[in-house]
Amino acid sequence: MNLPAEMSFVDLSGFGGPEVMTFARGLLPVPRRGEVLVRARAVGINRPDVAQRQGKYPPPKDASSVLGLELAGEIVGLGDGVTDFSIGDSVCGLANGGAYAEYCLLPEGQVLPMPRDYDFVRSAALPETFFTVWANLFMMAGLTEGEKVLIHGGTSGIGTTAIQLARAFGAEVFATAGSAEKCAACVNLGAKRAINYKQEDFVDVIRAETDSGVDVVLDMIGAGYFQKNLACLAKDGCLSIIAFLQGSIAEKVDLSPIMVKRLTVTGSTMRPRTAEEKRAIRDDLISHVWPLIEAGKVAPVIHKVLPFADVAEAHRLMEEGSHIGKIILTI
Template sequence: MSLPAEMRFVDLPSFGAPEVMVVSKGPLPVARAGEILVRVEVAGVNRPDVAQREGSYPAPKDASPVLGLEVAGEVVALGEGVTEFAVGDKVCALANGGGYAEYCTVPAGQALPWPKGYDAVRAAALPETFFTVWANLFQMAGLTEGETVLIHGGTSGIGTTAIQLAHAFGARVFTTAGSKEKCEACVKLGATRAINYREEDFVTVIKEETGKKGVDTILDMIGAAYFEKNLAALAKDGCLSIIAFLGGFKAENVNLTPIMVKRLTVTGSTMRPRTAEEKRGIRDELVAEVWPLIESGKVAPVIHTVLPLEQVVDAHKLMESSNHIGKIVLTL
């Protein structure tokens, strides 16, 4: 397959507001050992992209400095030692960087086949949120059938994914969102009760809904602002899984007593620093446990907006506004 000498990509000459991003041209990346080169058809937009653009979430030293952590497209070249994919395969993948471009290299262990019946737009909306939710909610927090879970930010890409997966695996789901419309969307996705955090106290509602017991697990992207309230909303032996700090990362003057009294576990992780082997392990579990749910229609990505690469500034402004329900993706 002959490849062009140059490609379009989103350049980041300096950190700052969305307007610092510009579409530029440059050479194609080359697939190293264990990697595949993907001709990107659609790239997902995620909160970590915003953080990297602002300068607070740097790319790993061996990763592309170009923004973008998830892509869908066609395999056009194989790095040394790659045998699980062939040129021409349609894949979606969790990239270590470089997704906002016409071509992107990805470790083969972080790529998955498009679910049956999926196109590039829907496939590109899967990797980042499904890797994150599976690792944090199921692997680390150990959510199982019959348990209760509170998912903050229910209409974010992470939230819409977490609600559906938790519901599909038999958990009773509660969630928070910031408007009546968003709460209604959460219930349609499988939440038993959506709590409008602008009008209700989620701790009070959780206590009422669970007979004062609390929930078994909380998936939190707010951080410091919710830390003490999250501890109060958890049941005995409950687990708080923190995946972002939209409400700050320093919690001060917090009463930690509930952690001891209720034997709570507080955990958290970011996906990017995980090893290739760890990500491959998550990928393999997704293919075995989650892809059948997607292909049967029980779980599906919620896509809010599809924009061309040239409107990447608008995509980031929308992400920052939080006025979206589900995923934002860029077409190439």
């Protein structure tokens, strides 16, 4: 396959607001052993991209410094040892960095086949949130059929994915959101009850709606919700923390509920996980989640699709927080 020598990518002139993102030209990356080179057709925008742009989320040492963690496109190059995919395959995948570009390298174990009847835009909305939700809600927190779960940020990319997957696997879902419109969206996706945190105390609602609390809380708020999350959990419950939108340092916290109710507090970020860990998550998604996607039982929620040139506007929209679901760039 004849490939160009150079590509366009999003560069950073420094750390700061969306205006620090500029377009630059550079050489195409060359796939190493176990990697594929993908010509990007659509790219997902995620909060870790915003944090990296602000200088708060540096990439791993062996990863591209270019922004971007998920994309969909066609495989145009194969490194040695790649056996699961071929040139020309339509795929989506979780990048360790570098997705804000016309071409991006992906480890083979982080590549997913594009779901049947999906296009590049819908496929690009899948990897980051589905990897994160599956790892934290199901693998680590152990959510199972018949259990109750509280999902904060119900209309974020993570939230819309978590609500649907939890319902698809038989859990009873509660979610928080910041407006009547967002609460309605949560209910439409499968939440039994959506709680407008600006008007209601979610602890009071959970106590009123359940006998003893929820089995799992999926939290992206952090310190500001820590004590209240403990109060929401039933005995042997699990708090899974995936982000710190309201800080990572909780002061004057009463830890006694952890002992009294035998609670588990856990959390993770996806980027530092090993290639083997990410491959295991990928394999689970193909086995357990891709059939649900192809059957139409679970689907990404896409708020807005913008051209690659409007990457700064996409970041502004993400930071504004009014979106419901994913923001996607097309290349």
